Amino acid sequence: MKMARVYNFSAGPAVLPEEVLKEAAEEMLDYKGCGMSVMEMSHRSKMFSDIIETAEADLRELMNIPDNYKVLFLQGGASSQFSAIPMNLMKNKEADFIITGQWAKKAYKEASRYGKANIIASSEDKTFTYIPDCSDLNISENADYVYVCYNNTIYGTKYQQVPDTKGKILVADMSSCILSEPVNVEDFGVIYFGVQKNVGPAGVVVAVIREDLITDDVLPGTPTMLKWKTQADAKSLYNTPPCYGIYICGKVFQWLKKQGGLEAMKKHNEEKAKILYDFLDQSEMFKGTVVKEDRSLMNVPFVTGDDEMDAKFVKEAKEAGFENLKGHRTVGGMRASIYNAMPKEGVEKLVEFMKKFEEENK
Amino acid sequence: MKMARVYNFSAGPAVLPEEVLKEAAEEMLDYKGCGMSVMEMSHRSKMFSDIIETAEADLRELMNIPDNYKVLFLQGGASSQFSAIPMNLMKNKEADFIITGQWAKKAYKEASRYGKANIIASSEDKTFTYIPDCSDLNISENADYVYVCYNNTIYGTKYQQVPDTKGKILVADMSSCILSEPVNVEDFGVIYFGVQKNVGPAGVVVAVIREDLITDDVLPGTPTMLKWKTQADAKSLYNTPPCYGIYICGKVFQWLKKQGGLEAMKKHNEEKAKILYDFLDQSEMFKGTVVKEDRSLMNVPFVTGDDEMDAKFVKEAKEAGFENLKGHRTVGGMRASIYNAMPKEGVEKLVEFMKKFEEENK
Ligand SMILES: Cc1ncc(COP(=O)(O)O)c(C=O)c1O
Ligand SMILES: Cc1ncc(COP(=O)(O)O)c(C=O)c1O
Ligand SMILES: [Mg+2]
Ligand SMILES: [Mg+2]
Ligand SMILES: [Mg+2]
Ligand SMILES: [Mg+2]
Numbered sequence: 253m254k255m256a257r258v259y260n261f262s263a264g265p266a267v268l269p270e271e272v273l274k275e276a277a278e279e280m281l282d283y284k285g286c287g288m289s290v291m292e293m294s295h296r297s298k299m300f301s302d303i304i305e306t307a308e309a310d311l312r313e314l315m316n317i318p319d320n321y322k323v324l325f326l327q328g329g330a331s332s333q334f335s336a337i338p339m340n341l342m343k344n345k346e347a348d349f350i351i352t353g354q355w356a357k358k359a360y361k362e363a364s365r366y367g368k369a370n371i372i373a374s375s376e377d378k379t380f381t382y383i384p385d386c387s388d389l390n391i392s393e394n395a396d397y398v399y400v401c402y403n404n405t406i407y408g409t410k411y412q413q414v415p416d417t418k419g420k421i422l423v424a425d426m427s428s429c430i431l432s433e434p435v436n437v438e439d440f441g442v443i444y445f446g447v448q449k450n451v452g453p454a455g456v457v458v459a460v461i462r463e464d465l466i467t468d469d470v471l472p473g474t475p476t477m478l479k480w481k482t483q484a485d486a487k488s489l490y491n492t493p494p495c496y497g498i499y500i501c502g503k504v505f506q507w508l509k510k511q512g513g514l515e516a517m518k519k520h521n522e523e524k525a526k527i528l529y530d531f532l533d534q535s536e537m538f539k540g541t542v543v544k545e546d547r548s549l550m551n552v553p554f555v556t557g558d559d560e561m562d563a564k565f566v567k568e569a570k571e572a573g574f575e576n577l578k579g580h581r582t583v584g585g586m587r588a589s590i591y592n593a594m595p596k597e598g599v600e601k602l603v604e605f606m607k608k609f610e611e612e613n614k
Numbered sequence: 615m616k617m618a619r620v621y622n623f624s625a626g627p628a629v630l631p632e633e634v635l636k637e638a639a640e641e642m643l644d645y646k647g648c649g650m651s652v653m654e655m656s657h658r659s660k661m662f663s664d665i666i667e668t669a670e671a672d673l674r675e676l677m678n679i680p681d682n683y684k685v686l687f688l689q690g691g692a693s694s695q696f697s698a699i700p701m702n703l704m705k706n707k708e709a710d711f712i713i714t715g716q717w718a719k720k721a722y723k724e725a726s727r728y729g730k731a732n733i734i735a736s737s738e739d740k741t742f743t744y745i746p747d748c749s750d751l752n753i754s755e756n757a758d759y760v761y762v763c764y765n766n767t768i769y770g771t772k773y774q775q776v777p778d779t780k781g782k783i784l785v786a787d788m789s790s791c792i793l794s795e796p797v798n799v800e801d802f803g804v805i806y807f808g809v810q811k812n813v814g815p816a817g818v819v820v821a822v823i824r825e826d827l828i829t830d831d832v833l834p835g836t837p838t839m840l841k842w843k844t845q846a847d848a849k850s851l852y853n854t855p856p857c858y859g860i861y862i863c864g865k866v867f868q869w870l871k872k873q874g875g876l877e878a879m880k881k882h883n884e885e886k887a888k889i890l891y892d893f894l895d896q897s898e899m900f901k902g903t904v905v906k907e908d909r910s911l912m913n914v915p916f917v918t919g920d921d922e923m924d925a926k927f928v929k930e931a932k933e934a935g936f937e938n939l940k941g942h943r944t945v946g947g948m949r950a951s952i953y954n955a956m957p958k959e960g961v962e963k964l965v966e967f968m969k970k971f972e973e974e975n976k
Pocket of ligand 2: 765787
C-alpha cells in the first residue's frame with residue numbers, strides 16, 4: 253500500500269484521521285471476523301445495529317447531548333435539510349434568518365418557498381467578513397424559529413456567542429465546525445451537519461433535534477423521507493441508511509474520544525489556528541479577510557491582494573504538497589481548511605511555506 | 615488482513631465483488647498516487663470529476679443508455695424517489711400503479727399524497743407470488759405515467775416482459791435487478807435504483823431519465839434537492855454527492871465490463887438461479903414460493919412449510935457460513951439473494967447444504 257499523503261486543506265470533503273482510514277482499509281473485506289465488509293451488511297443485522305448505536309452513543313457523549321434530543325443519521329446532504337427544516341418547523345409559516353454567507357442564504361431561499369422568511373441580520377454589506385451583532389435581534393413575533401449557519405465555510409466566520417433569540421427556537425447548521433469545540437446543545441432546538449467536513453465521507457447528514465420539535469404536524473406535501481418523525485420513530489432505519497458512511501463517522505467519534513474529547517479538540521484547534529492567524533497578522537504579503545473577533549477555527553481565508561500572486565501561490569503550494577488551498581469558486585483568493593483531522597504539523601509546514609513564498613516574491 | 619469471507623445472501627446491502635473491495639482497501643489512504651483517500655477529495659476536484667464521469671460513461675456503455683437520457687447520481691435512497699417521481703412527473707396529478715409487493719405499494723402510497731394514484735393491477739390476491747398480466751392494462755386516460763417495481767426483492771418476482779402502457783411513460787424501480795441482464799432503456803421514461811443491492815454501498819441512488827421528463831414544471835413545494843432538473847443541470851454536483859459510494863459503484867461497473875457486460879451477466883445469473891430453482895423443484899422439503907414463469911434471477915424465496923424447520927434451517931445455515939438466508943421480516947421463510955457478485959460456487963455450496971439438511975431432517 254502506498255502511503256505518500258499530502259496536506260489536504262480542502263473545505264469538504266476533507267482530510268480524515270489517518271488512523272481511521274487505516275482501520276477502514278484493514279476491515280474492508282472482513283469486519284471484526286464476520287466475514288463481510290460493512291458495505292455488504294444488512295442494515296437490519298446485529299452487526300450494523302451495534303455500529304449505528306455505538307456511533308450515536310459516542311456522539312451523545314462527545315457533545316453531551318441531553319436525553320430529550322434525538323440524533324438522526326440521514327441522507328441528502330445539508331442541502332436537503334434546507335427544505336426539511338421549514339417543512340418540519342414552520343407551524344406559523346414564518347421564520348427569521350441571519351445571513352452570514354452563501355449557506356445561510358441558500359437555506360433562507362429554500363425556506364421562502366414554504367412560508368415567510370425574514371432576514372433579521374446580515375453581514376452581506378461587508379462581503380460576509382464578520383458576524384452581525386446578535387445581542388438585540390429584531391425577532392419576528394410569529395417566527396417559528398431563528399436560523400443561523402454557525403461557521404461559514406466559505407468566508408471563514410464563526411459565531412462566538414449564541415445569538416439571543418428571545419426565546420425562539422434556534423436552528424444551526426454546524427456542518428463546518430461540528431465537534432471542533434464544545435457547544436451547549438440546550439441552547440439549540442436543532443443542530444445539524446453534513447459530515448463531510450469534520451466527521452466522515454459525504455453522504456451522511458446528522459440532525460440533533462429536541463424531541464418536542466419532532467411532530468406529525470408538518471407542512472402538507474412533506475416527503476415521508478424528509479419528515480423527521482419518520483426517521484426518529486424508525487431510529488434512522490426507516491429505509492436503508494448510508495451504512496458505510498455512518499461506520500466511518502463512528503470511527504471518527506472514537507478517535508475524538510481518544511484525543512480527549514471536545515475540550516481537548518478546542519485547545520488543539522485554537523493552537524493550530526493561532527499559528528496561521530499569527531502569521532497572517534504579521535505578514536506583509538498575506539492577510540486574513542475576516543475581522544479578528546469572528547474568525548473561524550476551521551476555515552481560514554486569506555489573500556495577497558493580487559489575483560496573479562494568489563494563483564502563483566496556489567500553484568506552487570500544490571507542487572509542494574499543500575492541496576486545495578484555492579478559495580471557494582465564488583470568492584477567489586485562498587482558504588486553508590484546518591479541520592480536526594489536520595495535524596498541527598500541516599499548519600506549521602504551510603506557514604513555513606508561506607514565509608518562504610513571501611521571501612521569494614517580495 | 616483477515617480474509618475469511620462468508621457466503622452472504624443478504625437482500626441488500628449485499629455482497630460486492632471481492633476484487634472491488636480489495637482495490638478499495640488498497641487505495642484507501644492514497645488514491646492513484648494523489649496522496650489522499652477518495653473520502654477526502656473535494657467533489658469539485660479533477661480527480662473526483664474523473665471518477666464520476668467514468669462511472670457515468672461505463673454505466674451508459676453497460677446499459678446502452680441513449681444520449682437523450684440523463685444519468686443522475688443522487689442521495690436519499692430509493693425511498694426519496696417515491697416522492698420525487700410524482701413531484702417531477704405528475705403534471706395531470708394522476709398516475710397508474712401495478713402493485714407487486716411492498717415497494718410498489720410504498721411508492722403508490724407516497725404518490726397518493728400528491729395526486730390521484732390508481733391501482734390498475736395487483737398480485738396481492740396471491741401474496742404477490744406472481745406478476746399480473748400486463749398485456750392489456752386498464753390505463754387511465756389522464757395518467758402521467760405508469761409505475762412498476764421491476765423485480766420484487768421481498769417476494770422474488772420479476773417482470774419477464776415490459777408492460778404495455780399504451781403509450782404512457784413507464785417508470786421502473788430496478789433496485790434489485792439492475793445490471794443483472796440487459797434491458798431496453800428506451801422502453802422506459804425513468805429507470806432508477808438504490809445501488810445497495812447489485813452495485814455498491816447504500817447511500818447512492820441512480821436515476822436514468824429521458825431528457826424531456828426533466829423540467830421546471832414540478833409540483834409546488836418540491837424540495838430543490840428532489841427536483842431532477844436541479845441535479846441534471848449541475849451534473850449531479852448541485853451539492854456534495856455521496857462521493858465514496860459513487861467511486862465504489864464505478865469500480866463495480868468496471869468489474870461488470872470485465873465480466874463481459876450484461877449479456878454475460880444474464881447468462882451467468884440464469885445458470886446460478888437454475889441451480890437453486892432446479893433443486894427447489896425436485897426437493898420434497900423445500901419449495902419456491904413464486905410461480906415459475908415470474909421467478910426473479912436475483913431473489914429466491916423458499917419455505918419448508920413449517921416455521922420451526924425454517925428457523926432450524928436458517929440457524930444451521932448460518933453456522934455453516936451461509937449468512938442472511940432469513941426471509942424478509944414481513945413474510946418469513948427463507949430468501950437467498952444471489953446478486954451479480956454472488957459467485958456460482960456460493961449457490962452450489964448452498965444447494966449442497968440444503969440437500970444435506972433435507973437428508974438429515976426428513
Ligand atoms: C456550512 C455548510 N452548510 C451546508 C453545506 C451544503 O452541504 P451539502 O453539500 O451536504 O448539501 C455546506 C457545504 O458544502 C456548508 O459548508
Ligand atoms: C425494489 C426496492 N425498491 C426500493 C427499496 C427501498 O430502498 P431504500 O432503502 O434505498 O429507500 C428497496 C429496498 O430495500 C427495494 O428492494
Ligand atoms: Mg452562511
Ligand atoms: Mg497581514
Ligand atoms: Mg413491488
Ligand atoms: Mg419442492
